[in-house]
């Protein structure tokens with residue numbers, strides 16, 4: 507098996523394939539040999555498990571996943587990496603590389619076609635320019651996935667894993683908590699990548715609820731309320747919701763009181779149950 511975290515190996519591959527890193531595609535490859543085995547262990551990849559990886563790069567994490575799981579499907583947008591992956595992962599017959607933009611892929615269909623009878627997890631060192639959209643797509647598509655283990659920027663990890671109702675929390679914290687229990691696993695220094703990014707990273711795991719924890723008539727109203735409440739996080743929820751949703755203050759004031767939420771509270775003080783109650787009232791109102 508090739509040591510794909512080795513700088514010499516990476517440089518050799520880059521020069522033989524004439525490959526140059528694309529900043530726009532968030533290409534920072536892992537060179538710290540301890541990170542990928544840990545990520546793969548935490549991901550739940552194992553016997554009877556299928557793994558979706560997003561952005562395999564030259565395959566450093568992919569090989570650890572292939573060693574553990576029954577099958578790995580790696581989605582890579584950059585077609586320049588396809589011949590590289592063919593070489594670096596030639597030892598594995600339980601891998602399929604799909605050349606696509608993960609944001610455009612029908613992942614439900616992919617899971618149905620590729621992972622029949624298997625439990626499914628996601629594991630990836632995410633391209634940072636689309637961290638939140640990818641995570642929200644994975645969650646909102648309600649895929650039959652048990653857990654999502656991803657490397658993201660440290661600041662994003664802290665926000666996602668903060669308590670809802672705390673200062674560190676934001677719209678993404680509440681949105682993620684709607685579907686799963688987020689967990690911060692370990693930090694990874696900027697020097698663990700080539701080229702080194704400006705900021706440190708962290709690996710998080712989103713443990714998806716087996717049964718939906720919050721059952722709303724219309725899920726979208728929850729996300730609408732969360733987004734509107736945090737749109738102007740320094741303002742009161744009354745002002746932020748009414749200006750973001752274009753509703754009269756009198757109406758929003760009523761909705762909030764009916765939801766047992768103080769109109770003068772800030773979004774960062776609200777709990778999941780508060781957002782759920784406001785969303786239910788908004789559904790009544792529509």
Ligand code: SAM
Nearest residue numbers: 534535536561562563582583584607608631633
């Ligand atoms: N997994 C490798 C590693 O850990 O060294 C590479 C990780 S690098 C941070 C992100 C990878 O995602 C790159 O290979 C990049 O080409 C790929 N990528 C970027 N945007 C993507 C997209 N929309 N869909 C699929 N892959 C994408």
